Amino acid sequence: MSWFFDLLSAALYAVFLQNLLFSGGFGTTEAIRTAMTPRRLILFAGFISYFSVLTSAVCRMLDDVPAVNALGWAAHTAVFTGVLAAVYLVTACALRFGLKASRRFLTTAGIAALNSLVLALPLMNRGTAAGLADSVGTGLGSGLAFILAVALINAGLKTLAKNKNIPRAFRGTPVMFVYVALLALALSGFSGGRFFS
């Protein structure tokens, strides 16, 4: 059962203690855009979790292969990105030909798969020598972290939208960036440092 607790703790860690979006800046473009129109938030976050879990798990298993583990930075990046692309292609084929998914659905899946939050996870897991349970847990947590980030940004932007006193130079993206910065500062109390370098 320890693998379950490892998985759970890794997921909670990725959501709360070191929110991947605010601690590392991963997936913030998608989070901000989804916060503007959060209509498909759950679907998008579900896709992120799905692709994160699969990619992290496959990459973690590949890392157990000595030949792959011995590769340098560039080769490892290529392998992990190739795994991500492959996972997406298999999923897209299944959606397209199996489930007759619409173009919009496939596009959502593509944007969710091919973003920095999903690709960052296997790279981070390798850097921290995370086990399979931790990798899967972090993947699961990434979707929840995305939802939390989008919800916080959306709530903040709603507040800012009602604020008529924002100086003209700051209206729009400037004040949004400052708000996200303060959110990231607030959540850095747990991590206190750079998430991964």
Next chain:
Amino acid sequence: MPEPEKRVSLAPAAAAARRYYTDALIMLSGPVFMAVALYRFEAAILLAVSIASALACEALGALLLKGGQTTVRDLSAVFTGAAIALMLPAGASPLLAAAGSVFAVCAAKLPFGGAMHAPFVPAAAGMAFLCVSWPEKVFTYSGVSIAAMLQVKNSIRLNPLNLFDLLLGGYPGPMGTGCIAVLLACSVYFLIRRRRALWAPLGFLMACAAMAALFPRVYSGSLTSVVMELSAGSLVFAAIFLLPDPASAPSGRASGFLYGVFAGALCMLLRRYGTAEEGVFFAILIVNAFSAFPLPKTAGRLILRVKALVLPGKTKKKEGAGHAV
């Protein structure tokens, strides 16, 4: 006959802010007096530099951003500067206080149009920035502080002498937050002038006490844990002066109380699991972010509905958002 000089009066919102911050500064005079009495010249320099930096940034920001329309007169910059200085050690560099004040005003206040529209408490943001950037300077005191003791699971014996020292700031710590007795006395002023603003601090302190009692970091009992946790660091100071910020805290009793409880729970979690010795600033920022959700308001309304069911006829008027300053 020369025309009488026109007096430029503040807009209603700015006048309301000025009233609030005037009250807050009156309350702050107690900790300021104690800090200067204990630390003399160092404290005075730190306060002066911090307040001057905040005022300068506010004035410059008003000039650049608002075409001259200034929020300096609402005294929020003075309050922010003074609060930041009081939460620093007396031996801290004045540049540290200046950096905190500059960040608080430039990043957490000016872009949002002033203190009354800032979604995050500027002083808390400034202190969080200092904690993240220079933790070794923010938490270095002349001796071992209560917070440092708690981190290594040391405790003090709860005898009248130690209790007296705790209440009057006899232990090393931030220069304006150690004297709990003075802080509690100052809160009486709030009780008289702005009673509604005390619900959040009350919820905060109760949550902190409950967490300290249930999950003590020391082995000498729940009571010692509660006393040490409440007197450590800037917890009580932040509860009284930062948490009830009118721009970010809900004004209703139930929602304010829940807001405080949430902040208190976060604070204790951050103290235990966070990297900084003091987590109250980050807790306040996090709860400010969550206060944009209607959750506290919804929970408050839920409590009112339950109360209306249980005690029909005694339900008060519906709570609104924002303090009546």
Next chain:
Amino acid sequence: MPSDNKAAERFSATMLNRAFVQNPVLVGALGLCPIAGGAVSLQAGLVLSGAFTTGMMLNMLAAHFVLKKLPRWLRMPAYVLIALAAVCPAGYILETRAQTLLSSVGIYLALMAVSSLISLRSEKTFVACTLKRSFSVAAAECAGYAAVIMAVSFIRELLGSGTLWGVPLTKVYFAPGLLLPFGGFLALGFLAALHRGYIARHFALRGALKDITFDLSAAAGPLITPAADIPERKQAPPAPAAEKPPETPVTQPADETDGQEDTQASDTVPVPGEAPAGEINGNENEPEDATSDTQAQQPGGFAVTPFIQAADTDGETADETPAQERGDAALEDEETPDEKAQTLPADGGEIEAFTDEKSDEAAPGEPEAQPASKDREGGEAP
């Protein structure tokens, strides 16, 4: 030759518009991850800029010559793999010659392969436009992105490390906290404010600056609303007569269409009583084919209110969600209209950047848009 002059003018206009006025980061909020997390020193910024530029150019060529023949769902991973061709060599060189720099940049170099800006631009512009046009857009986007990365890197290295290009500077009081991602966002915020103020002061735009963010006048609804609490569907507030979009269809240059749909999949509703056009705000006149529905009813009884009122612009089928989500619409496979010349006036101050055909009319209370060389009455302080 007149055609050469025209081409040069067009290139200049595209560069000015895309790289500066409609900067993809400061206005479009694209490609944020490497800037927030990786741009902590000038050297790191240079590496990231170089990787981005190479990836963008490779994608431009591949999208124009090869990828346009593939369906979109196959193109998307192709963009990532092609950008990898820029990232991996850079990483290999750093690994063999500058290990410390690679450690400093970290995984953010690898994440350039999945840059949202590269994918978006490839899909919106490079697939559909001519090679010349694609090149000019790619060059402009690279210049704009690199400028922002280098500016953020400079600020963060100076104020966060007290060094410049790795050389320690004496007597500099630096804040290591600015090296964290929040420092990157903060630097972006102030840069964007500076940019916005400069645009307001020196450029008399004929429309509003296209901005990803919110409609300042509308009180947006909650993230999720239970069905029982949904009020009747609210119509968008009617625009004042002076701001209503024209009856005739709006024609617009290709690059303005791209910029429009990149940063804002559908135009926001007009803002009655809002600051007049010419000020920098995020509000646009609504295109005439836009619906005014503000809520999309999802199956399951919840209505997730869009944060801003999105317009339905692409005639979807009945079983699809009516309103266009910005992220999806940005990647919709639409034919970009033929490009139209965008010329700069002789004084260089006015940009015909946006869609509003009523731009020649002043909004109520506003002086007519004037070139920057003339004094503007009521000019706003940034």
